Amino acid sequence: MTAAIALGSNLPSSFGPPADNLHEALRRMAALGRIKAVSSFHTTAPVGYLDQPQFVNAAALLETTLAPLDLLHGLLAIEHAMGRDRTSAPPKGPRIIDLDLLLYDDLILTGPELTLPHPAMHQRAFVLAPLAEIEPEMTHPVFHTSVAKLFAKIRP
Numbered sequence: 001m002t003a004a005i006a007l008g009s010n011l012p013s014s015f016g017p018p019a020d021n022l023h024e025a026l027r028r029m030a031a032l033g034r035i036k037a038v039s040s041f042h043t044t045a046p047v048g049y050l051d052q053p054q055f056v057n058a059a060a061l062l063e064t065t066l067a068p069l070d071l072l073h074g075l076l077a078i079e080h081a082m083g084r085d086r087t088s089a090p091p092k093g094p095r096i097i098d099l100d101l102l103l104y105d106d107l108i109l110t111g112p113e114l115t116l117p118h119p120a121m122h123q124r125a126f127v128l129a130p131l132a133e134i135e136p137e138m139t140h141p142v143f144h145t146s147v148a149k150l151f152a153k154i155r156p
Contacts, residue, residue: 002036003062003071004103004138005029006118006127010046010055013083013096018056021097025078026060029099032074033064039130047126048092059102059130068104072114075099102127106141117141122150 007025009018019041026038039059046052064071076099079086083096102118109116117140121127128151131138136148143150 001064001105003033003064003068003101003105004131004135005060005062005075006098006100006102006121006131007058007060008055008098008100008126009096010053011094011096015082018053021082022056022058024082025097025099028078028081029060029062029075032066032071033062036061036063037134039133042126042130044126046092047124049090049094052094055126057126057130059127059134061135068101068107068109068116069111069114071104072101075101100127102131103138103140106139108141123154125151125154128154 007022009021013021015021015024022041026035029035042057044055044057046055079097079099089095100118102121104116107116122140122143128147132148132151136146138147140150
């Protein structure tokens with residue numbers, strides 16, 4: 001199965017500046033499957049919670065044999081091991097690392113822990129731009145539209 005994963009960081013850590021956090025997360029993600037592609041790194045303005053540094057965002061395609069929920073748990077474990085504490089941080093606030101499972105092949109899933117496709121991905125240029133760079137024809141299974149077309153609709 002191929003999973004699309006969004007990566008983001010806007011805080012320095014023991015690994016270095018935000019871009020180094022993305023590199024470290026990608027290194028750790030290799031334990032969850034085979035990384036097929038990684039976008040370039042995009043510098044983006046924060047959304048929602050505006051009083052914070054700019055983000056560095058990217059997208060990756062991961063070929064994996066893990067079930068979607070197991071993959072999510074693996075991504076959350078990477079975040080935690082890298083120093084992210086989701087319980088005390090403000091929503092959409094500054095973070096060392098953010099790993100979001102966007103798509104898992106063409107699976108549509110709604111559950112208490114995981115919704116696929118990611119429910120807000122089609123509204124976020126900072127997610128769609130990097131994903132369209134590496135897999136523009138990947139199709140959103142609910143909207144039956146390519147990532148490139150979704151991005152074109154909201155391109156800033």
